[in-house]
Amino acid sequence: MVMKVICVKKTDTLKGNVTIQGSKNTVLPIMAATLLGSGVSVIYNCPMIEDVAVMCQLLECLKAKITMENHTLTIDTRNVQYAALPCSLTSKLRSSVLLLGPMLARWKKVELGVPGGCAIGLRPIDIHLQGFRKMNVDIDVQGDVVTGSTYYLQGGVIQLRFPSVGATENLIMTAVVAKGRTILRGVAKEPEIIELCNYLISMGALIEGVGTDILTIKGTGQLSSCDYCNTYDRIVAGTYLLAAVAIPSDIRLYGIDDIGYMKNIIHIVSDMGINVIKRDNYLSVQSFGKVSGGSFRTGIYPDFPTDLLPILITVLMQAEQVSRIEETIFENRLSIIRELAKLGATFDVLDRVVQTRCNYRLCGNTLVATDLRQGAALVIAGMMSEGKSFVTNTRYIARGYEDIVKDLQKLGANIEYV
Numbered sequence: 481m482v483m484k485v486i487c488v489k490k491t492d493t494l495k496g497n498v499t500i501q502g503s504k505n506t507v508l509p510i511m512a513a514t515l516l517g518s519g520v521s522v523i524y525n526c527p528m529i530e531d532v533a534v535m536c537q538l539l540e541c542l543k544a545k546i547t548m549e550n551h552t553l554t555i556d557t558r559n560v561q562y563a564a565l566p567c568s569l570t571s572k573l574r575s576s577v578l579l580l581g582p583m584l585a586r587w588k589k590v591e592l593g594v595p596g597g598c599a600i601g602l603r604p605i606d607i608h609l610q611g612f613r614k615m616n617v618d619i620d621v622q623g624d625v626v627t628g629s630t631y632y633l634q635g636g637v638i639q640l641r642f643p644s645v646g647a648t649e650n651l652i653m654t655a656v657v658a659k660g661r662t663i664l665r666g667v668a669k670e671p672e673i674i675e676l677c678n679y680l681i682s683m684g685a686l687i688e689g690v691g692t693d694i695l696t697i698k699g700t701g702q703l704s705s706c707d708y709c710n711t712y713d714r715i716v717a718g719t720y721l722l723a724a725v726a727i728p729s730d731i732r733l734y735g736i737d738d739i740g741y742m743k744n745i746i747h748i749v750s751d752m753g754i755n756v757i758k759r760d761n762y763l764s765v766q767s768f769g770k771v772s773g774g775s776f777r778t779g780i781y782p783d784f785p786t787d788l789l790p791i792l793i794t795v796l797m798q799a800e801q802v803s804r805i806e807e808t809i810f811e812n813r814l815s816i817i818r819e820l821a822k823l824g825a826t827f828d829v830l831d832r833v834v835q836t837r838c839n840y841r842l843c844g845n846t847l848v849a850t851d852l853r854q855g856a857a858l859v860i861a862g863m864m865s866e867g868k869s870f871v872t873n874t875r876y877i878a879r880g881y882e883d884i885v886k887d888l889q890k891l892g893a894n895i896e897y898v
């Protein structure tokens with residue numbers, strides 16, 4: 481794959497319309513869940529991004545037949561066959577870990593290279609493994625391989641030590657076919673979990689408590705394959721919404737059918753003085769590019785999402801007051817400030833808290849993307865800086881944004897691939 485460099489110039493205003501792509505973090509567990517049925521599943525509004533491409537390759541290793549046309553993904557699991565999934569592929573994607581549950585459900589065994597993904601922190605999988613063990617699975621990590629097996633999956637009572645999104649998804653996908661009843665306590669409640677539960681329910685699963693922190697699941701054996709219409713990507717929408725904090729904007733974000741999943745993000749930008757209004761089929765965003773700062777903290781849903789933290793730090797450089805931003809989920813999210821320093825920005829940092837200063841004069845430079853959301857933040861930082869900036873390592877951005885350059889061009893930004 482040719483790694484394109486993004487060239488971005490100072491952008492004084494954003495004006496235009498863009499349609500928000502389908503959600504990455506929703507579609508990846510749904511793709512894994514198709515293994516729980518033996519049939520053809522059609523997934524509409526699937527984003528055409530690198531992470532989806534890698535998940536397709538992983539499913540193809542299991543002999544699933546896959547086609548993707550115009551954002552419609554078709555997965556045929558009728559003739560799937562067990563295979564060990566190699567580290568060379570699993571290490572490209574954190575969500576490869578989500579195949580553990582469905583593979584155990586389908587074949588009662590699994591051998592999978594350790595998951596990879598963005599370098600935003602340690603990202604252990606102990607919560608997944610502890611949950612599986614409670615469901616009668618003998619599972620462990622040796623070197624760079626996770627190996628698990630079970631005679632039969634048995635439901636049980638599982639208390640998560642932290643509401644991990646991935647562990648919640650894995651354990652739900654296992655419990656829906658396990659023997660008896662499973663009670664999952666302390667689960668994540670992110671919109672992606674609600675979407676997964678509703679999808680599994682349409683496949684025939686029996687799940688109570690959707691959207692709360694206790695799920696009660698009655699195992700039903702095999703499920704029936706089912707279609708799914710993917711929701712919009714709330715983090716991509718949040719990226720463009722946050723750009724309006726730093727750059728005077730009059731933009732419309734289409735494809736946001738229900739703002740429920742974005743309420744937390746909209747609330748925060750509205751408090752900063754951005755005018756956000758939900759119209760019939762779009763979100764209208766207007767700003768003057770000068771906002772008040774404040775104190776912000778990421779957290780589990782419905783708090784402010786950790787994925788948007790690098791973008792929040794970036795745009796708050798343009799706020800009129802000092803801001804304080806605390807990251808509580810991933811230890812490396814603050815690494816963005818090393819790259820922002822190349823533009824002339826300085827921050828006060830203590831542990832996982834960063835404090836912005838005022839009156840930044842940013843000057844374009846060459847910036848290196850090291851993870852998905854940090855990469856998107858650097859693109860926005862380039863739009864806020866005098867002169868030209870170049871963002872390299874854009875393969876990270878391609879993992880989650882279908883085409884950030886095209887989207888921002890539609891919003892009137894001075895941006896292109898070079």
Ligand code: UD1
Nearest residue numbers: 505575603604605606607608644645646647786787809810
């Ligand atoms: C998912 C999202 C990611 C988002 C994150 C938190 C996907 C594909 N990715 O990642 O975009 O930023 O949720 O909202 O949906 N942890 C453990 N042990 C475990 C599992 C997690 O200690 O077994 C820790 C992690 O290191 C991290 C925290 O729990 O500090 C949250 O991780 P988790 O919720 O599992 O995130 P992911 O599912 O990987």
